[in-house]
Amino acid sequence: MSELPQPSPGSRASGLISRSHLGIDPFELRLPETLADAAAAVANGSWAHAGGIDVAQRLRAGEVADELVPLCAPRRSAGAGLERLTEISLGERSLFIGAGVSHARIESDPLVQAHRPDVASAWRTIGNVRIRAAGTLGGNLAAFHPGYDAAPILAAAGAELVVAEPDGTEVRCAVADVPRDRLIVGCEIPLSGRVVYDRSLKPVVSVAVGEQAVAIGCAYAATHVIPHGAANPESVTAAVAALGDPIENAFASAAYRRRMISVLVDRCLRMHAEPPAPAGDDRMGVPATRPGSTREVATPDARSLEAAPPARSQDVQSPDAVSRDGTGSMAHVEMHLNGEPLAVAAPPSEMLVDTIRTRAGLGSTRVGCDQAVCGACTVLVDGTPTASCSTFAWQADGSEVLTIEAANRPASAGGRGDVESILPVVQGAFAERSAFQCGYCTPGLILVAAALLARHPEPDRAAICDWLDSNVCRCTGYLMVIEAVEAAAAAVRNSGDADLEDTP
Known part of the structure; x- marks a missing residue:
């Protein structure tokens, strides 16, 4: 696993220079060992960090946090009472x-x-x-x-x-x-x-x-x-x-x-x-x-059910290690980016979009509204659509991160429900249906559509609209985008049926 180049001496102390860092001052990252440790830190003025989207926006708005405390038990201290938070x-x-x-x-x-x-x-x-x-x-x-x-x-x-x-x-x-x-x-x-x-x-x-x-x-x-x-x-x-x-x-x-x-x-x-x-x-x-749907979902008597375990992609994560180099803390982050290992030592304030664009050199992850609204910065973290403009890099530690560049990788062996196999199908449907013009928003739309089809191979139009609700496109018109997702869904289903027919 190789280390990528670190920020140049001219970069801001809070991280790499980009729109996503304007107005964000540096802060420290505190990994609590126990629930009492987290509670004491918050009582002393530290900010609790949960999903992090609101934290990023508050920092951009000019508020200052000296220290963030992730509300998830770090993997090295699971079982210290912090599991109650999830x-x-x-x-x-x-x-x-x-x-x-x-x-x-x-x-x-x-x-x-x-x-x-x-x-x-x-x-x-x-x-x-x-x-x-x-x-x-x-x-x-x-x-x-x-x-x-x-x-x-x-x-x-x-x-x-x-x-x-x-x-x-x-x-x-x-x-x-x-x-x-x-x-x-x-x-x-x-x-x-x-x-x-x-x-x-x-x-x-x-x-x-x-x-x-x-x-x-x-x-x-x-x-x-x-x-x-x-x-x-x-x-x-x-x-x-x-x-x-x-x-x-x-x-x-x-x-x-x-x-x-x-x-x-x-x-x-x-x-x-x-x-x-x-x-x-x-x-x-x-x-x-x-x-018009005949599908029903039974609701069991869940008094006999155990609480569902938290899905990794839906709960807050913390980096394994934080070190100090004399200029502030650095979070050591290891992830897989489009299937390739990526290890970086990043300031806690570095956004995932900067790690992808500047460190890894993948420019198709855009910076748009910087408020987790427009969808241009969307990537898939463990298969889940994620606003990389409002996600700190350390939140992706230990995760699989996919950008639109993953659509050009060799075909995955994952099969019909594998998001990497679905990505090139969706990309092809967008091209065939002319579901883009300037292309700025297109990577985010394709990634969200692929995540939808990986979960639900037969979405109706209402489901497609719900998932693409805030992926903003200012020049194409949404009908062609919706039709492209419908065409991709049909192609994925046909591909799966063909695979079943070929199975001895």
Whole structure:
């Protein structure tokens, strides 16, 4: 395994020079040995790092972190209490979800689907496939952003947050009362109840309605909780009428927000009175049934099920080693990039997109919006679409990373469901269907489409649109892209059928 050249002396102290590092000051990386160690660090001002997307954006916005503390037990210290952060478990009266659990896992976990399918459905609306795969419950809450989704959903569901004191002891608090200087361990959601969440008017307003509470996001400086719910709709209506003035900004006036709060609250109350929708499956944002579909997903009595083990690609990772060279800490990262071993010693602030573009010289991974929104920077980390502009390089330690250049490698022996085998098929379909013009966004679109087909060889159009939801294309038009993915799916299926026919 060879070491790639390190940054030149003229590079910024925070890492390689690129748009993804503008405004990010250097920071140290602290690998906690125990839950108490992580809690003490957060109490002393360190930032907890979960999925990391919010952390990257906060740093770009000018906030300064001297130290990040990954919320996942490093491989060298597993079993020291940190595994609780990536746990989903069933209690006598509540469901516990750890702070390090990804959005994608919350929406697909069998325990959540069996006991709080309403929470799984609400979580399915969060962000996009990349956000859901990397973002976590704790990261969403720890950003303390009034427009984020976890707080209103949990508040309306009657959940309590579990936070750790500096000595590691755990205490409970309401979602609206979580202190900023404490480590969020997870949340406990009552087994009974139902929440309906509507985020269709974000960033103007979002509303979650449960039996005993209504939570309003986006419209106030913090998530606003009304202590009345669908069990007493008249009290909800009166409380909404008595609300103080919402904030006023470039997104909406206070008057418009007030009107939309009433609209969404009324809508959610009506939806709450209707029978719940069917439970979902593991399609990372695709409901179990679609209009016209006959496919059903059974929901077992998960009281007898063990919590699903965390998928590696959906939970936060930590580097094996951090060393100091006199100019700050360096994270020693080892990964496989397009099948080839890659070892680097990178500053903790170095983004994965820079490792790929500058160190490995693979320029087809683009830097676009720098906010994990446009999809131009998409790569596959352990088969999962990942925003490399908002993922630190050390998060890919020990992972398999694929870029669009992998489509030009010799054919993989993995077979029909292998993403490397699917990549060239998708690339060919994009060329045949003229699903690109300038090509800037095309690598990200192809990679997401290949990941979709590796998981679901027969996606309907709704599933394709869901997975490509935030891969922005400004010149081609999305219909040709969708048709290209449909053609690739047919080609993958035909190839698999041909392989079966040739098998003796």
